[in-house]
């Protein structure tokens with residue numbers, strides 16, 4: 140059965156690209172879309188930043204036609220600011236608005252935003268209601284199981300947010316206290332799915348990093364779709380590999396070396412296009428190693444790539460990588 144959010148038809152069991160700060164920008168989203176992501180989100184955007192028209196926050200509103208369906212994710216601690224930010228973000232023309240109630244990092248959660256709202260469900264409900272009323276777009280929410288082991292209040296959160304009009308909920312199977320440690324536990328996510336009161340799509344998130352895990356957890360936890368974050372960094376093929384495994388029970392061959400170089404080059408080109416040469420070159424540095432994980436003796440190339448400032452030289456290094464490793468059989472990170 141197709142999963143629907145408002146008028147957006149995501150097909151059966153959609154795979155979503157997770158919002159990731161400093162990662163999920165348009166260049167990264169471009170390669171993930173090519174890799175088969177069914178829906179994507181911007182990285183989270185500060186509501187205060189949007190209201191102040193801070194250039195950094197405004198730039199994060201950039202979305203492109205080929206990215207659809209795409210959601211803009213916002214966060215904040217003040218209800219009025221979130222309402223205003225929703226109006227501003229809606230004008231950027233996304234397909235939906237998403238609220239972040241999951242971010243655990245100190246300078247977000249300790250300022251009353253992100254996962255901090257898990258400690259004040261009444262305020263979370265009011266904030267969400269304000270966002271829902273401020274836009275004609277569907278509103279979705281991304282959150283965690285709860286604040287800590289003693290307050291896993293996701294069931295109350297799911298019911299109350301559904302009641303005030305959110306149209307899908309993504310749950311990361313960790314508490315705020317866990318940060319990114321330990322294994323994600325999807326047991327409570329299954330409970331939410333089994334709750335007969337819950338009608339909206341429930342997406343599971345946390346630790347999906349292989350086609351087998353995706354298939355096993357799909358079966359075990361009965362979610363409507365999955366959101367994938369870290370496993371897509373440097374490996375946008377995760378989406379098509381998971382889908383292929385769902386359809387056939389067999390592994391799609393991993394990307395060839397040429398495909399790796401090509402995806403990295405595309406990411407680089409898009410970075411320069413969108414960020415300009417200086418920032419584009421600089422911010423691409425954090426991605427190179429991820430595209431070439433598992434290649435023997437890659438370190439010298441990495442060292443060159445993360446130092447080089449000249450765009451043509453970077454292209455030349457990528458060509459050299461292509462030549463040097465041409466005879467290496469494809470390495471499938473996900474296998």
Ligand SMILES: Cc1cc2nc3c(=O)[nH]c(=O)nc-3n(C[C@H](O)[C@H](O)[C@H](O)COP(=O)(O)O)c2cc1C
Pocket residue numbers: 157158159160161162182183212239241242281311344345346347366367368369370
């Ligand atoms: C570098 C990084 C940045 C992140 N930034 C965001 C963010 O902006 N908004 C958000 O909702 N979650 C953010 N997250 C959390 C991810 O969306 C996701 O919930 C988490 O990584 C677990 O999924 P995974 O195991 O598939 O990576 C971030 C995670 C990482 C690793």
